[in-house]
Every structure is written in C-alpha cells, then in structure tokens.
Amino acid sequence: MTASSRPSTVSALLTELVATAAAAAGHDGVLDALEPASPTSNPSFGDYQSNHAFRLGKALKTNPRAVAEAVKAALPVHPAVVRADVAGPGFLNFHLDDAWLAGHVVAQVQDTRGGVEDRGQGRTVVIDYSSPNVAKRMHIGHMRSTIIGNALHRLYEAGGYRVVADNHIGDWGTQFGMLIVGWRNWLDEAAFADDAIGELERLYVKFREEAAADPTLDDLARAETAKLQAGDPDNRALWLKFIDISMVEFNGVYDRLGVRFDETLGESAYNHALPGVVDDLLDAGIAVEDAGAVVVRYPDDHDVKAVRGKLLVIRKQDGAYLYGTTDLATLEHRLSTWSPAEIVYVTDGRQQLHFQQVFAAWQAWRAHRGLPADGVALRHMWFGTLKLPEGMMSTRKGNVIRLVELLDEAVRRARAVVDEKSPDLPDALRAEIAEAVGIGAVRYSDLSQNPQSDVSFDWDRMLAMEGNTAPFLMYSLARCRSIQRKADLAPGETPLAPAANGALVHERERALLRLLARFPESVAAALETQRPNLLCDHLFEIAQAFNRFYFDVRVLDADSDDQRAARLALVELSAAVLSRGLGLLGVPALDRM
C-alpha cells in the first residue's frame, strides 16, 4: 500500500521537511527538539504552519524571520507542498496540494489502523475502570469511570496497545456479613424472584435500619463476615450467589453501553495475598507497626509532594486489611501476570492522594527489591466529580439515580425525536435507533468535555440531541449513507481513488479534506493526554464541515462524471472517518436514523 511510504500524519511529514531544510541551511543540531508543524490558526495562512524558526532564532540569537527565509529556501521539493510562505515575524506557512491531500486521506482510510501511529507496538496496558460494588445496582456515580475508562480502553487499542481491561469490583468486605444476616432474617422470596438485585438492595437498607435500633446485629454481621472469610460453606455459597446476581445486573448495563472487560478480578481475588504484602513491607522496613496497626509513613521531604507527612494504614488494629493493601497486591499480580508497560487507574479525582500513596509505597518496595525504575508506568487517570444538585448518591437513602434509569430516560427522549423525524420507519427499527441514539448521547455528553472538570448532573444537558452531541455526529454519518443509498452504493463500496482526481477544489471540499487528514493526529492527542474530548471536538468539526459541504455542494448531480466520482469518494471518506471515530468513543454508528 502506498501508505507505508508516507509518514503517518501531515504534521509529521512537514516537521520532517522543516528539519531537513534547517539542517541544509546549516542549523543542524542547534535544537534537540523539533517544533512540530500544526494546522494554521486561520485558513488564509494556508493549511499548516511551522513555528520552528522562532525556536531556531532564539537559539541562534538571530532574527527568526531571516531564519524562516533560509529554511524556506532550503526546503526539499515535495509533492505535498505546493507553496510555502514566510509570514509575520517568522511563521512558515504551507499550502498543500489538493490532489496529494486527497490521496493522503484515501491512504489513511484504507490503512487498517486508519493512519493512527502504532505507539503501543504491541506493549500491554492494564486499564482498571468501572469497578462497581457487588450487591448494589450501578448508579450514576459509576457512569464516569465506566464511560471514560472504556473510551481510554478503545483509544489504547487504536494506538497499538494490547489492552487488559480489568474490572476491579468490590466483592469483598463487611457488607457481606450484613447481607447474609439480612438474607436469613428478612428475605422476601417473591420479591427476590421478581427482582433479585433490588431485593439485595432492600435487605441491605433493611439491615442498616434494624441495626440502628439493635446494635447486636452489627456483631452478628461481623461474625458472619468472619465466617465467610474463614471459608464457611453456607456463607460462601451465599456470597457467590450475590456476586452472580450482581454480574447479571452489571453485564446488562455494560452490554447496552458497549463496554466489555477482559478480566473481572475483584477485591476477593487478592484476599489470600494480603498478609504477604504486609509482611514483605514490614521486612523491607517500608511499613512499621504503630499502635497495633501497620502503616507506611511518608517523610516530610518525600519526592512526591502530596504524600509528605502522610500515613497509609495497610493493616488495621483489628487485623483487617484496607483497600490500599488490596491495591498493592493487585498491582503485584498485574505486573507478574501481564508484564504491562503501563497501568491506568480510572477513578474519581478524590482518590488522588490514595493512589499517590499506593504508588509511592510500591516504588519504595520496588527499589528495595532492586527492580528497574522504568519497568512500568503507573497512571492515575482521575476525572472530576459528578455533582448532584440535591441529595447524595446513597444507596441507603434510596434517592440514587440508577444507571439503567438514566439510559432508559435517554432512550425515551431519543424515541420521541425519532418518532417525530422518521415516522416512516418501522416500529422495531425506530426502537433500535432510539436505543443507539440515547446511549450515544449519554456516552458523548460525558466524553465531550475535559474529563478532569467537575460536572453537575443535568438531565437536559446530558441527554441533549442537538448541537455538539452524538446524535449530530450520527446524523451526519446517516446523511453520508443516505447519499450512498441513492447512488446504489453500500457502505464501504465507493471507489476512493477518484478523490485524488483533481476535481475536489471547492472551499468546502478542501476544508473537509484538511480535517479528515488530521484524524490520526487527534486520536494520538486524545490518547497521549488521556482526553477523549479532543477527539470529540475534532469529530464535531468534521461533522460541521461535512454538513457545510453537503449544503453548498451537489454530489449526485455534479457537473461531470469525474466530479461526481470524486465527491462520492469524499462522502465515503467522511463516513469512514466519522464511523471510525465514533467507534473509538463507543458511540453507535447508524446507516439511517
């Protein structure tokens, strides 16, 4: 394929050209870092710009404009570049050749990776996300980790990584003693048969109410928890039942959201390893006993500012372990099982200190064992808090918004729009479309903003169907497919080569091509910064550009066969990029809606 000889992105190509020219102009080795070429801030400046001359000028203590002129004079001839101008104080602006640009986009679309750089090279990354607690339904508090984590999951795969998605569910702990007590005393068989998880939730709430009046129940629950942990067969059977019930609930939500995991290794999977972790840390002198507990202390001059003077308890006075202990055991297991280059934890930002502490403790442990410092990158990819207008997300209070309720409401609203806009479609198809649109809207509304911003829960905003939303992107794709249907072309069947036949010269066509060419760059940026919103922004721009093109340019009744073929190819290129991009966000792509 022709793509193999091309740099993966236009930016990379132009950056290389500038580097070559700078070397030829005698500036080789002046700078160790290249200033990458970027799209121009304004189309009147051309297609791409390089600001490299500013850096060179600064290093050489000369006029950047003169440097830019010298670089421009030394630029190698390349079919991509039709013209280069020096502008302002030293900008080097590139005008791309129309047919070359179109050919480049064709090659990218034909590439199995969509032109996205293979950054991972098959290396493994473990992503820890979603992680709900067993015996409770998923509520909107689980939404962000699930959706953002899954988008990262998809982005890492697109970037050439082997991903191990691990759902670290909360399947161990004192709540099981309470549930067991509740189960034996207050189980409503009929209610359980009707709604198993709902009955478990009710039993939990019931227990808390009863225990408030009768504190001996707490002792009973602790005893049952202890029995479970000691391997009591009856309690263990109940515990497994609770997990099964919960997994049915979770998987229902995951299926609808398009989320899947490779592993579901919950807290219980590491229970057996916890004493060893504590012993090892004690032996290594990283942890110490303190008033009957075992703690890791962080000195006031620790490299990591956040943990200075802090303390992490890894075994309580009563001998019980905490989630920090589990996290350390989990980390060890992941390293020995998958040898990942990276482990990404997707949780709420309020856990920043916790993960800094766990990572710092592990680094000390690692150093003590003489393991290499660059063996694995631990990344806490935290996201902002979902703030509710009123009331907390408390299972006990019962005022929590469940994830399925959110999805159902989204689908309900989508259905109303589908019924209004597409009354001709059969009922079953409208239902299918509404499901896709509703789910897409929910996912996109979370992904389209900076993950680290706090979000206030707002039905209307979360389920919007107009503007910068999933339905708009899906609609743009459906428009592409509609044109193709009228031309008797199935998705993916349109010949792409005519895109480069020189007929795409309209301003709207060039604008669209420029954006399509940037797709690999925006995927790389989203992956590198762990901000899927960068990809959302770019797809939104593509959809806008497509709709402008659609409005101003006739495809099916073009002026000539060449022009028609070129425009049909452009429609397919747009569809291919939109569809691939939506796939990375986990937003369903539809042929009609």
Next chain:
RNA sequence: GCGCGAUUAGCUCAGCUGGAUAGAGCGUUGGCCUCCGGAGCCAAAGGUCGCAGGUUCGAAUCCUGCAUCGCGCGCCA
C-alpha cells in the same frame, strides 16, 4: 495548616507541552427546504480569559503572590 483542582460570552463548557484576530453548544435576534435527510445550514449580538506582578519577539496558556469556590488529608472505598 498542607496538598490537588477550578475561575474564559447570559448559561454550560472547549482551548492550557506559549504563536497570528480567544472558540463551540445552548439561549436570544434575523434569514435558508420547487434541490442528495431542516437532528441541518447562514448571519447578528454577546468576552478587561478572577486580580496584580514577572518571564519574552509573543501569555487564556509558563512562574510568583493574592482573592473566591470545590475536593482531599492515619485504621471507609
């Protein structure tokens, strides 16, 4: 007290590894279907980028201080 984060248009937010005239959506006002899907397109109004310094050819972006708000800080996760 220490740490993390935020402060950009009426509202909700992008943009933050420094680049040319700060963007979008919603809302408001006004246009566009004899034409491939109007979930769309075009246009207008709307901003001392919290405040004050600093760094430099250039700062919403980097540094320092301040103000306001949110979150976190030894036996919950």
